[in-house]
Amino acid sequence: MSFFVETLVGGLLAGVMYSLVAIGFVLVFKASGVFNFAQGSMVLCAALTFVTLRDKGLDFWLAALITLSVMVALGIAVERVVLRPLVNRPQITLFMATLGVSFVIEGVAQIVMGASVHELDLGIVDTPIEIGGVQVSQFDLAAAGTAGILVVALSIFFNKTRVGIALRAIADDPQAALSIGIRLQTLWQIVWGVAGFVSLIAGLLWGARQGVQFALTLVVLKALPVLIIGGFTSIAGAIIGGLIVGAGDSVAEIYLGSLLGGSVSTWFAYVLAVAFLLVRPAGLFGEAPIERI
Amino acid sequence: MSAIGTDAIEGFGTTGSTAQGTRDRLRVGSAAVLLATLVSIPLMANDYWLNAILIPFLIMSLTALGLNLLMGYAGQASLGTGGFMSVGAYATYNLLLRLPELPLPISLLLGGIISGLVGVVAGLPSLRIKGFYLVASTLATQFLLEWLFNQYGWFSNYSTSSSISAPRLAVFGHDLSSPTGRYFLTLATVVVVTAVATRLVRSQTGRTWMAIRDMDTAAAVIGIPVSAGKLKAFFVSSLVIGIAGALWAFAYLGTVDARSFNLDRSFQVMFAIIIGGMGSISGNYLGAAFMILLPILLDHVGGGLLGGAIDAGQLENLQRALFGALMVWFLIKEPRGLAALLSRAWTQLASCFDR
Numbered sequence: 229m230s231f232f233v234e235t236l237v238g239g240l241l242a243g244v245m246y247s248l249v250a251i252g253f254v255l256v257f258k259a260s261g262v263f264n265f266a267q268g269s270m271v272l273c274a275a276l277t278f279v280t281l282r283d284k285g286l287d288f289w290l291a292a293l294i295t296l297s298v299m300v301a302l303g304i305a306v307e308r309v310v311l312r313p314l315v316n317r318p319q320i321t322l323f324m325a326t327l328g329v330s331f332v333i334e335g336v337a338q339i340v341m342g343a344s345v346h347e348l349d350l351g352i353v354d355t356p357i358e359i360g361g362v363q364v365s366q367f368d369l370a371a372a373g374t375a376g377i378l379v380v381a382l383s384i385f386f387n388k389t390r391v392g393i394a395l396r397a398i399a400d401d402p403q404a405a406l407s408i409g410i411r412l413q414t415l416w417q418i419v420w421g422v423a424g425f426v427s428l429i430a431g432l433l434w435g436a437r438q439g440v441q442f443a444l445t446l447v448v449l450k451a452l453p454v455l456i457i458g459g460f461t462s463i464a465g466a467i468i469g470g471l472i473v474g475a476g477d478s479v480a481e482i483y484l485g486s487l488l489g490g491s492v493s494t495w496f497a498y499v500l501a502v503a504f505l506l507v508r509p510a511g512l513f514g515e516a517p518i519e520r521i
Numbered sequence: 522m523s524a525i526g527t528d529a530i531e532g533f534g535t536t537g538s539t540a541q542g543t544r545d546r547l548r549v550g551s552a553a554v555l556l557a558t559l560v561s562i563p564l565m566a567n568d569y570w571l572n573a574i575l576i577p578f579l580i581m582s583l584t585a586l587g588l589n590l591l592m593g594y595a596g597q598a599s600l601g602t603g604g605f606m607s608v609g610a611y612a613t614y615n616l617l618l619r620l621p622e623l624p625l626p627i628s629l630l631l632g633g634i635i636s637g638l639v640g641v642v643a644g645l646p647s648l649r650i651k652g653f654y655l656v657a658s659t660l661a662t663q664f665l666l667e668w669l670f671n672q673y674g675w676f677s678n679y680s681t682s683s684s685i686s687a688p689r690l691a692v693f694g695h696d697l698s699s700p701t702g703r704y705f706l707t708l709a710t711v712v713v714v715t716a717v718a719t720r721l722v723r724s725q726t727g728r729t730w731m732a733i734r735d736m737d738t739a740a741a742v743i744g745i746p747v748s749a750g751k752l753k754a755f756f757v758s759s760l761v762i763g764i765a766g767a768l769w770a771f772a773y774l775g776t777v778d779a780r781s782f783n784l785d786r787s788f789q790v791m792f793a794i795i796i797g798g799m800g801s802i803s804g805n806y807l808g809a810a811f812m813i814l815l816p817i818l819l820d821h822v823g824g825g826l827l828g829g830a831i832d833a834g835q836l837e838n839l840q841r842a843l844f845g846a847l848m849v850w851f852l853i854k855e856p857r858g859l860a861a862l863l864s865r866a867w868t869q870l871a872s873c874f875d876r
Contacts, residue, residue, distance in 0.1 A: 331845025335838040498661030
């Protein structure tokens with residue numbers, strides 16, 4: 229039993245890591261209807277920039293600050309160069325454009341900063357501690373804590389600040405938002421900037437966990453089922469989706485994996501997500517679109 | 522309006538009837554010249570050209586054609602291409618292995634049909650979901666299939682290594698294992714499938730697909746069988762992709778290896794049809810040529826001009842960035858791809874002749 233609980237807790241904490249990436253998707257999707265496949269590459273780019281700066285001997289906070297400005301600039305540039313000319317085009321076209329963007333970011337980031345694996349040390353001790361008889365990784369706890377703070381900060385941002393409320397208005401009805409004088413393009417840039425910030429946080433945590441390497445871009449593939457389960461438009465959904473995927477993944481790996489001969493985690497989350505889709509096509513917390521002819 | 526890439530219905534353009542006639546004659550003429558060139562190529566080309574450029578180009582075109590039927594015509598985006606290719610390859614391999622009395626073309630077709638049936642199952646979610654939700658569910662297919670072929674030895678006849686060598690290729694007693702033989706096998710398949718696909722997209726089925734692509738809710742309202750149309754698109758598309766996968770394994774690589782049908786392959790094929798032109802038959806060839814030739818060109822430029830100053834890894838990164846940038850550029854500037862660019866040049870040429 230304690231083994232099961234341990235697996236479950238480990239999975240839930242890993243799920244929070246997926247949620248971190250998924251939140252970046254939700255932010256952009258809510259405000260501009262773009263499913264940003266490049267989020268994974270932005271995570272890689274953030275981690276790679278940070279590590280390169282640290283290797284050059286820069287102070288932690290200075291490196292973080294420079295990386296943050298690089299990421300915000302990147303987000304704004306993507307919005308300006310790629311997405312603005314594609315306004316009013318079908319969502320699937322926008323998705324494919326961000327797929328192209330992800331290839332550009334991956335290629336250029338690795339040309340500039342190299343493709344070798346870097347160690348990233350955030351100074352978090354990774355010794356398991358025991359809570360109520362269950363072994364829990366300290367690092368995962370710290371990551372979960374960060375994710376929690378991020379979610380609270382984002383909720384305050386979206387619910388209390390003027391910019392946040394304007395963003396919600398855009399998400400609700402871009403036409404109406406425009407007509408009452410909300411600056412759509414400025415706000416899109418802000419939201420892409422925020423997405424750059426979120427990818428920095430995700431990049432640092434994932435980079436510290438896995439090492440900074442090309443495989444980091446694959447977290448986008450882990451985040452996709454999270455989004456589908458939680459719905460593309462809900463931050464709470466991203467967290468809950470992440471928990472479901474994380475817990476499902478590790479429990480399935482142990483129990484289903486031994487039944488089928490291992491490594492079910494490559495597809496389990498997706499099959500779970502498709503099962504959810506068939507029951508609730510807009511995800512758990514998503515809004516079902518209304519179509520007009 | 523249209524979901525992805527619209528192609529003007531041929532014959533209803535703004536050009537006059539004479540210009541249209543000239544254009545059609547030009548088109549048929551150029552297709553004949555192209556075919557004659559492709560048939561006579563083995564007389565002049567060496568094995569390197571056949572093995573490294575022409576065979577992969579033809580198979581990539583076939584794969585692109587398969588995906589284009591689904592994505593460009595029926596509007597159902599899919600990232601399961603690699604998975605369907607592997608189904609075709611493993612199905613054909615097992616048919617050749619377990620039913621050796623079947624002639625190769627039949628095994629190839631049956632392998633394609635099996636892949637098509639898997640495609641129908643994979644397409645079932647499309648009845649309820651669309652857009653990138655559908656992309657995600659095709660990703661589920663991709664990962665599940667990749668895992669399946671790696672996990673269970675039965676598919677690869679319990680081979681100890683993950684890649685298995687292909688059985689000897691022969692049609693009615695003619696040995697096809699030489700580069701020229703494999704080239705002709707591929708060429709014949711591509712010609713037949715292209716001919717069928719060209720007819721298909723202009724038939725009732727093709728019109729149904731385009732109606733679904735342009736707006737499926739509206740199509741359903743005017744009585745078009747949307748569900749059947751979507752599943753049919755998944756079937757035909759996966760069938761073609763399955764045949765292409767079998768050819769990729771047998772005529773190109775010479776081994777059946779699940780790793781060569783991974784997600785990167787799916788991306789590659791999707792890039793090929795975006796660059797070539799969605800909703801266009803000729804676009805598949807242009808896009809495939811682009812995808813096969815650009816890396817080789819970059820390789821030569823990198824090795825020749827810069828004297829090997831750039832290492833292979835950097836070149837690959839450069840290639841990634843370039844492909845991504847081109848894809849974005851095409852989506853912004855010319856969503857109908859190289860095919861539309863070429864078609865415009867064609868029309869101008871035809872009007873020059875009419876004067």
